[in-house]
Amino acid sequence: MASIDAVRPTPRHADPDLVRERDRRHVWHTWTPVGADRSGTTFTHADGYRIFDLDGREYIEGSALNSTCGYAHPEVVRAVAEQAGRLHQVDVSMTSHDLLGALAERIASYLPAPLGRTLFVNSGSEGFDAALMMAVGHAAHRGRPRSRVVAFARGYQGATILGRSLSALPRCRHPMTAPLPVTLVDLPLPPRELRRPEALPVLLDAFERAVLADPDDPPAAVVVEPFLNVGGGVVLPPGFLAGLRALCDATGALLVVDEVFTAYGRAGAMFCCARDGVAPDVLVSSKGLAGGYVPIAAVTAGEHVFEGFAADPVIGGLRYGHTTSGHAVACAAALATLDVLEKENLVERAETLGARMSARLAHLAGVGEVVDVRRLGLVVVLEMATEEAALGVLDRARAGGLLLRRQGAAVMAVPPLVIDDAGADLLVERLTAALPSAD
Ligand SMILES: Cc1ncc(COP(=O)(O)O)c(C=O)c1O
Numbered sequence: 001m002a003s004i005d006a007v008r009p010t011p012r013h014a015d016p017d018l019v020r021e022r023d024r025r026h027v028w029h030t031w032t033p034v035g036a037d038r039s040g041t042t043f044t045h046a047d048g049y050r051i052f053d054l055d056g057r058e059y060i061e062g063s064a065l066n067s068t069c070g071y072a073h074p075e076v077v078r079a080v081a082e083q084a085g086r087l088h089q090v091d092v093s094m095t096s097h098d099l100l101g102a103l104a105e106r107i108a109s110y111l112p113a114p115l116g117r118t119l120f121v122n123s124g125s126e127g128f129d130a131a132l133m134m135a136v137g138h139a140a141h142r143g144r145p146r147s148r149v150v151a152f153a154r155g156y157q158g159a160t161i162l163g164r165s166l167s168a169l170p171r172c173r174h175p176m177t178a179p180l181p182v183t184l185v186d187l188p189l190p191p192r193e194l195r196r197p198e199a200l201p202v203l204l205d206a207f208e209r210a211v212l213a214d215p216d217d218p219p220a221a222v223v224v225e226p227f228l229n230v231g232g233g234v235v236l237p238p239g240f241l242a243g244l245r246a247l248c249d250a251t252g253a254l255l256v257v258d259e260v261f262t263a264y265g266r267a268g269a270m271f272c273c274a275r276d277g278v279a280p281d282v283l284v285s286s287k288g289l290a291g292g293y294v295p296i297a298a299v300t301a302g303e304h305v306f307e308g309f310a311a312d313p314v315i316g317g318l319r320y321g322h323t324t325s326g327h328a329v330a331c332a333a334a335l336a337t338l339d340v341l342e343k344e345n346l347v348e349r350a351e352t353l354g355a356r357m358s359a360r361l362a363h364l365a366g367v368g369e370v371v372d373v374r375r376l377g378l379v380v381v382l383e384m385a386t387e388e389a390a391l392g393v394l395d396r397a398r399a400g401g402l403l404l405r406r407q408g409a410a411v412m413a414v415p416p417l418v419i420d421d422a423g424a425d426l427l428v429e430r431l432t433a434a435l436p437s438a439d
Contacts, residue, residue, distance in 0.1 A: 402431060
């Protein structure tokens with residue numbers, strides 16, 4: 001890991017007030033209420049699982065959704081720098097570069113057949129636009145036009161109009177016409193019950209009803225995450241993906257799985273679907289792929305989906321792509337990240353470390369304002385009784401040197417997969433100290 005000295009703040013950070021003032025005056029922060037000030041916690045450098053702010057305060061990073069090999073990992077930093085100096089980008093709609101096939105092949109090597117054909121984009125949201133074009137196109141190619149999509153009401157597939165129209169989360173509301181007909185599935189049970197094996201038939205029944213809701217308009221796709229991240233850190237029952245695979249096979253819908261958050265070790269497996277022995281028709285992955293060093297997302301489809309696009313009347317292929325799709329620096333960062341994941345056994349470690357952390361927190365479930373403690377891989381979720389309680393935990397944790405995430409009333413600890421045992425223990429201590437007192 002890089003030494004902290006190697007990443008000390010540069011003189012451009014000499015005046016913290018000026019840095020904050022520029023931010024307050026000129027930056028439009030993503031997903032942020034107007035008037036909220038995000039400059040209060042401005043980071044300048046980081047190393048491994050530790051991150052430092054403008055005032056030199058150190059935090060444990062427990063909020064980085066895409067951090068697999070942590071900050072300033074020398075192998076990823078070297079790969080990025082070398083590739084930027086060799087060939088940073090070409091237009092992959094007309095040509096190729098030497099890392100593109102290597103990365104696509106590497107992704108395919110982790111996945112069950114027939115998943116083997118990858119389209120690269122820059123974000124999970126873009127990935128979903130492409131995935132839905134694939135699904136709707138696939139139905140048309142088979143001479144059975146379909147466009148309806150079945151998805152979780154509490155799912156989150158992205159910020160584009162298409163992605164957000166697949167969700168009923170308040171953050172996804174928009175004043176524009178929904179591009180596709182969508183049938184949303186509400187959680188049939190509260191999250192603390194949904195992860196249990198007994199919940200499986202109830203959940204599958206809810207999806208079956210949505211798929212069969214309109215026999216004259218069968219769905220083109222069923223779109224799901226194996227774990228609802230933005231929807232509140234919701235763990236789903238074992239067998240869910242396999243059950244949906246059977247439902248899709250029986251009804252001719254494509255199974256589109258969103259592993260934007262779960263893939264590349266976060267869930268304690270390279271891919272949840274591979275661990276469960278389920279091959280979706282289309283799989284979208286992103287966050288951990290290049291460890292957050294450079295934006296990249298992968299839309300991996302079965303050959304049956306790919307080949308059908310030869311029938312497209314305009315270009316004889318998928319009409320989709322971006323100027324920076326398949327960016328060579330992003331591919332180099334991804335290949336280096338995957339090497340680190342394998343060399344440092346980070347995927348297996350995510351599972352053992354997550355289990356150890358949640359075992360230390362499990363006794364808190366049902367105590368005071370903690371409603372539930374649950375986990376998937378190295379994501380530990382404490383569901384609080386109210387959003388206010390969750391906000392309080394986040395604020396106190398930050399003051400105590402720990403960054404956490406919050407989705408509704410769920411507090412989530414999502415540390416880089418490289419966090420060591422001492423860091424994980426300290427995270428648990430700081431999280432526990434940030435909880436409201438139980439009396
Ligand atoms: C499960 C899931 N899908 C899709 C997305 C959208 O990805 P992006 O923010 O890269 O557009 C996210 C982002 O949080 C996500 O968690």
